[in-house]
Amino acid sequence: LTKFHTEDNTHLNACLDHLLLTLSRKDKEGFFQYPVTDQFAPGYSQIITRPMDFSTMKKKIIQDDYSNVIEFRSDFELMCENAMKYNRPDTIYWRAAKKLLATGAKLMNKDKLLSFRRGVE
Numbered sequence: 848l849t850k851f852h853t854e855d856n857t858h859l860n861a862c863l864d865h866l867l868l869t870l871s872r873k874d875k876e877g878f879f880q881y882p883v884t885d886q887f888a889p890g891y892s893q894i895i896t897r898p899m900d901f902s903t904m905k906k907k908i909i910q911d912d913y914s915n916v917i918e919f920r921s922d923f924e925l926m927c928e929n930a931m932k933y934n935r936p937d938t939i940y941w942r943a944a945k946k947l948l949a950t951g952a953k954l955m956n957k958d959k960l961l962s963f964r965r966g967v968e
């Protein structure tokens with residue numbers, strides 16, 4: 848059953864794809880591209896109750912799971928916060944997450960999102 852693509856969804860999904868591409872380009876090492884496994888990160892699934900990564904966010908875009916940019920930004924922030932919770936501040940993962948979070952905050956700041964008001968390009 849293909850979900851009917853309302854006009855907004857198509858436009859919104861194009862915006863989200865652009866944001867995802869821009870953000871994942873910052874993750875050159877690929878630390879955030881796929882779910883973190885307990886194999887690489889001992890005890891990860893016990894410490895992080897709501898895992899998130901770029902591939903999961905991509906799936907959610909395709910499945911029309913996001914109704915607006917704020918929901919997308921929440922998943923992005925969750926992904927970064929998970930990395931800053933599980934990893935110690937002196938690790939490459941913690942530092943990469945902090946940098947990525949700053950990039951996302953600039954890209955999706957409140958004023959920019961307000962400019963997406965219905966009818967305002």
Ligand SMILES: COc1ccc(OC)c(-c2cc(C(C)=O)n3cccnc23)c1
Pocket residue numbers: 877878879880881882883884887888929930933934940
């Ligand atoms: C060293 O190569 C990789 C490759 C993929 C990774 O996650 C998808 C990670 C990775 C990514 C993370 C994160 C994001 O916390 N991590 C934490 C501990 C150990 N490894 C990781 C590392």
